[in-house]
Amino acid sequence: MKEKWLLLILMVISVPIAGELNFYPFQTDFRVSLGTPAFFLFLLWLRSPPPLISGLLVGSSVTIFRTGLEVALEPHWNWGAAFQHHYPVFFYYLTYAAVFAAFRMNRRHNRPLLIGALGVTCEIAATLAELLLRYSATEQTTTFATWNQIVLIALFRSFFVLGFFNLVKLRQSKAAEEQKRKENEKMLMLISELYEETIQLKKTLHNAENIARDSYDLYQSLNDAQHGFHEDLAQKALRIAGEVHEIKKDNQRIYAGLSSLISHDSDYMPVEELADIVLRSNQKYAHSLGKKIEFTLQTEGIFPLCHVYTILSLFNNLVANAVEALKEQGMIQIWVKREKDRIVFSVADNGPGIAPKYREKIFMPGYTTKFDKNGNPSTGIGLVYVNQETERLLGNVQVQNNPEGAGTVFTITLPIGQIAKGD
Secondary structure, three states: OHHHHHHHHHHHHHHHHHOOOEEOOOOOOOOEEOHHHHHHHHHHHOOOOOHHHHHHHHHHHHHHHHHHHHHHHOOOOOHHHHHHHHOHHHHHHHHHHHHHHHOOHHHOOOOHHHHHHHHHHHHHHHHHHHHHHHHOOOOOOOOHHHHHHHHHHHHHHHHHHHHHHHHHHHHHHHHHHHHHHHHHHHHHHHHHHHHHHHHHHHHHHHHHHHHHHHHHHHHHHHHOOHHHOOHHHHHHHHHHHHHHHHHHHHHHHHHHHHHHHHOOOOOEEEHHHHHHHHHHHHHHHHHHOOOEEEEEEEEEOOOOEEEHHHHHHHHHHHHHHHHHHOOOEEEEEEEEEEEOOEEEEEEEEOOOOOOHHHOOHHHOOOOOOOEOOOOOEOOOOHHHHHHHHHHHOOOEEEEEEOOOOOOEEEEEEEEHHHHEOOO
């Protein structure tokens, strides 16, 4: 609302000023100025107040402005004579706004040629109204040649404004589209992280089920023992089984909610787009860490649509690890290629690398070489997840030294059938 009021005030101020950039094509008091294009642009831009209100306000402001300017610059003019000289311009803008409103032009933004033609009509009608008032007390008339000039000027001004208006709208549309793209990418990355958590949660559900079953088996064994020596232990085992079962049910509800959020038939995208998202996301991540990292991305082959969150969660883990492995600056190379019925993702960095004796440990739960500023270790589950999820999808993860020099190369190979959208 505040923005609309500011635009309205800007219109009331700027149109009279723009009107002073003018010329007189007919050697009469009638002028051609930039006031009309400015007014037309504001009418197209503003959805409220109604055009008639805008016409009244602008017509009044232009009349008062020109009258005051005339009195200030020409001492022999008094207020009455100056007003008599300029009052027809009030009806020019009022008529323009009335025709604009009658044609409901703000509902036709999707038809630019029609808007331009109607803008010409508005200007011709407004010009006619002003000329009738100016010439009503005199014997002056307008010729056919004069009206040709009026029409040509109206055509030029209306379509110039329309072109400028559409350029601004196009730029706004592109900016909004870019903002939406960034928001969608952010949402995809967040959901991919949730997807990673659902995989871990599913594993926890399986463990809880096993513990509950083992506890119940222990209860039955103790309960069947002779002489009731183990009755207290049997009840404890039964209670443990019941508590674990309750935990399992709670986790199942959480898992079901997350799965319904993540699993949709439409959650498939081209691999190239997913790689671009990972690239842009980690460029921002590197910048947030104050690191100067050069990223390169190369894709080879024709790819089917693949499951968004599986690819993002796996691929982003590798690239984010590469970002964290580099100190202050470096290079990360990303490859995505198709090899027959498999897709290969590779991430190479030129960081310090991983010693051979640690390569097997990096896939062990809890193992980490990353610590924060306070010396606290990271969770160490990123590569564990990558390894477990890749194996679940019948693929494999490999780690080796960067053949081009210092650093490490992680490679994930996945069967297309496990991650691609089926027919």
